[in-house]
Amino acid sequence: MKLLLLTLAALLLLSQLTPGGTQKCWNLRGRCRHRCSRKERVYVYCTNGKMCCVKPRYQPKEKPWPI
Template sequence: MKFLLLTLAVLLLMSQLIPGDTQRCWNLLGKCRHRCSKKDSVYVYCTNGKMCCVKPKYQPKPKPSWLF
C-alpha cells in the first residue's frame, strides 16, 4: 500500500515539473517560443509576444515582383 501511495505521489510531482507543449501558431504548423531553432525561422509573432517559429517549407512563398 505504501508503494502505491509513493508511486502516485511521484507521478503527481512529475506531472507538475515536466513542462507541457508550447502554444501553437500559424495554423498549428508553428510554435510560440522565445528563440527559434536553426531549422525554424520567424514569420509572425504570437499574441503573447513570443516569436512564431515555423519551418521554411510551411511558410508562404513570396510572389515575384514582376507579377501584378
C-alpha cells in the same frame, strides 16, 4: 526479468512525451517560443509576444510582383 522489461517499456514511453508543450500558431504549423531553432524561421509574432517559429517548408512562398 518481466519486471525489468516492463520498467524499460514504461521508461521508453515516458521519454517520448514532451514536457509542458507550447502554444501553436500559424495554422497549427508553428510554435510560440522565445528563440527558434536553427531549422526554423520567424514569420509572425504570437499574441503573447513570443516569436512564431515555423519551418521554412510551411511558410508561404513569396511571389514576385507582376510587371
